[in-house]
Amino acid sequence: MNDPTPLPPEAVEALLTDTSPYLSCDDCFATIDVYVERLAADPGHRDVAMETHLAGCGACAEEARTLLDLLAGS
Numbered sequence: 001m002n003d004p005t006p007l008p009p010e011a012v013e014a015l016l017t018d019t020s021p022y023l024s025c026d027d028c029f030a031t032i033d034v035y036v037e038r039l040a041a042d043p044g045h046r047d048v049a050m051e052t053h054l055a056g057c058g059a060c061a062e063e064a065r066t067l068l069d070l071l072a073g074s
Ligand SMILES: [Zn+2]
Pocket: 015, 024, 025, 028, 053, 057, 059, 060, 061
């Protein structure tokens, strides 16, 4: 449905050097759509593991922003 944006080199590096204490980027991408949908439905929705990963991973944070924009625009 949405074309993934090509990743800039620093984002690729962030993916390769995953410093997340909770989720890997694979785990993050597997559940980020569900997380964003819940967040859109309930702004108070909390997912500590996801929030921690997004705080430390610019690539996934960008993905979350893109998904939120899509939801907000539909
Ligand atoms: Zn990530």
